[in-house]
Amino acid sequence: MSGSRALYEQVILDHNKNPRNFKVIEDADRKIEGFNPLCGDHFTVFLKLDGTTISDIGIQGAGCAIAKSSASIMSSILKGKSVDEAKELFDRFHAMVTSAPDAPLDEAALGKLAVFSGVREYPIRIKCATLAWHALLAALQGENQQVSTE
Amino acid sequence: MATVHTPSMEPATVRRAFDVERVRRDFPILEVRHGGRPIVYLDNAATTQKPRHVIETIQRYYTRENANIHRGVHYLSQVATDHYERAREQIARFLGATVGCEIVFTRGATEGINLIAQTYGRKFIGPGDEILISHMEHHSNIVPWQMLCEEKGSKLRVVPITDDGELDMDAFGRLLNARTKIVSIGHVSNALGTVNPVRAIIDAAHAAGAIAVVDGAQSAPHMPVNIHAMGCDFFVCSGHKMYGPTGIGVLYGKVEHLEKMPPYQGGGDMVLSVTFEKTTFNILPHKYEAGTPHIEGVIGLGATVDYLNDIGMDAIAEYEQNLTRHGTQLLEEIPGLRLIGTARDKAGILSFTLDGVHPHDIGQLLDEDGVAIRVGHHCAQPVMQRFGVPATARASLAFYNTKEELDTLAAGIRRVQKVFA
Numbered sequence A: 001m002s003g004s005r006a007l008y009e010q011v012i013l014d015h016n017k018n019p020r021n022f023k024v025i026e027d028a029d030r031k032i033e034g035f036n037p038l039c040g041d042h043f044t045v046f047l048k049l050d051g052t053t054i055s056d057i058g059i060q061g062a063g064c065a066i067a068k069s070s071a072s073i074m075s076s077i078l079k080g081k082s083v084d085e086a087k088e089l090f091d092r093f094h095a096m097v098t099s100a101p102d103a104p105l106d107e108a109a110l111g112k113l114a115v116f117s118g119v120r121e122y123p124i125r126i127k128c129a130t131l132a133w134h135a136l137l138a139a140l141q142g143e144n145q146q147v148s149t150e
Numbered sequence B: 001m002a003t004v005h006t007p008s009m010e011p012a013t014v015r016r017a018f019d020v021e022r023v024r025r026d027f028p029i030l031e032v033r034h035g036g037r038p039i040v041y042l043d044n045a046a047t048t049q050k051p052r053h054v055i056e057t058i059q060r061y062y063t064r065e066n067a068n069i070h071r072g073v074h075y076l077s078q079v080a081t082d083h084y085e086r087a088r089e090q091i092a093r094f095l096g097a098t099v100g101c102e103i104v105f106t107r108g109a110t111e112g113i114n115l116i117a118q119t120y121g122r123k124f125i126g127p128g129d130e131i132l133i134s135h136m137e138h139h140s141n142i143v144p145w146q147m148l149c150e151e152k153g154s155k156l157r158v159v160p161i162t163d164d165g166e167l168d169m170d171a172f173g174r175l176l177n178a179r180t181k182i183v184s185i186g187h188v189s190n191a192l193g194t195v196n197p198v199r200a201i202i203d204a205a206h207a208a209g210a211i212a213v214v215d216g217a218q219s220a221p222h223m224p225v226n227i228h229a230m231g232c233d234f235f236v237c238s239g240h241k242m243y244g245p246t247g248i249g250v251l252y253g254k255v256e257h258l259e260k261m262p263p264y265q266g267g268g269d270m271v272l273s274v275t276f277e278k279t280t281f282n283i284l285p286h287k288y289e290a291g292t293p294h295i296e297g298v299i300g301l302g303a304t305v306d307y308l309n310d311i312g313m314d315a316i317a318e319y320e321q322n323l324t325r326h327g328t329q330l331l332e333e334i335p336g337l338r339l340i341g342t343a344r345d346k347a348g349i350l351s352f353t354l355d356g357v358h359p360h361d362i363g364q365l366l367d368e369d370g371v372a373i374r375v376g377h378h379c380a381q382p383v384m385q386r387f388g389v390p391a392t393a394r395a396s397l398a399f400y401n402t403k404e405e406l407d408t409l410a411a412g413i414r415r416v417q418k419v420f421a
């Protein structure tokens, strides 16, 4: 077993320590909280939309290093992306973290998100990695409430 | 095998000094290596490991003694029935019950509490009555009472805990009143390690006219328990947390209650005679054991108490106390570590948080060192809320753990801090 070092990539530790876009957007167009009742982790995603483009994104909340860095990395790559592109990234990310540990990685398509490939060895952490993403997806679909991973 | 177990062994008159290396040889799983390292198993509050004597007893049951019980005239059925009922007597003696018929087998502590709520509770609790629990209870000593209160229009009241994780006994005294019908308290908290003063609680409950239920899931495995001396009305525990099989638990009830309560489930074995007009229920304790029971589990649990008697619960408690002191000291020396649960009277449960590191990440990285701990809310979410944390990391000890293993834990925690620095 490669051990958890593969899980805690330096990039993940860095985003955990210095999360990007951790701010409240007062005049957000969409705001939704993702909650994992199993561990109490919770992140709120704030979205500013300019037509179909994500013009700004803010994150608030608390959770483990995987959940927090995933929220941070998500926020840093989505700014300026269209709603459709964001949904497509969600699908790609979700398919990757739920794939078999030895499945080939499309690093080009995943970009920075590939750092979470270590999660595939630890199925229990998939929910951590996708928590903020689930909130984002619900926000993009126009919901304005709490989503739960359960 | 270093230890010789004679099945009928009573607490020995002459006992060898506790030798951890000797008892470790009794647990085959401690030989398992993972990633080239031995496993440091510190998740004993979740479930404990099983001694060879228990594993072999269960194997012997299936290879030489298996039959259904209480219904066969044939040889194997008599052997199985004898062993099953002998285990009941052994377990009764181990827990200090007066007679075997006070011992009902359940699936575990959870089912035990549900049984009490659904039988005693549904019969004797009414609107306006109060049930008193504490803020440090496991969910299994909260939810069954909530369900009962919902159904009966009665009220659940909660004894607060102090910053050290002790019961606020003054508040307990104030909350206890003439409407209190049931007081249900954990003997040892699985999230905090606190050992509660059950004797005083039971006496006070009785003085107020209430019955007392003790959740012994975390005490029976780690200290001598004498239900008779304690004086409680009901006591529950789980086999798998006391080095025995999973799926088997013990409910102790005073005969006077067990006689008056309605059955829990209907079916075979719990009846004396059945016609479509009228059914006569079986005598105690069979009235509460409908259907074919967990025979293997009961016989395995009988072997477990044999094994524990051979070592001696006093010796186990004393060794674990020393271990707990050592572990507490080690953790207290780590800067940025906060122990959750610092009661004066504490069992071997070390719950903690680390500044800047989420418990899940602590658990994950410790696993890499072969150290198994539990992270999360430990089925005690109100405790987490009380201490303002989403979760804790918890190392929970058993008598086969060593000081060296706790040194490994402490070194592992310091490494976690470095990774997250």
Ligand SMILES: Cc1ncc(COP(=O)(O)O)c(C=O)c1O
Pocket (backbone or CB within 6 Å): B045, B046, B107, B108, B109, B110, B111, B138, B140, B141, B186, B188, B189, B190, B215, B217, B218, B238, B379
């Ligand atoms: C204090 C306490 N009570 C009850 C239980 C429930 O035990 P079981 O799941 O074996 O029914 C536990 C298990 O963690 C416990 O620690």
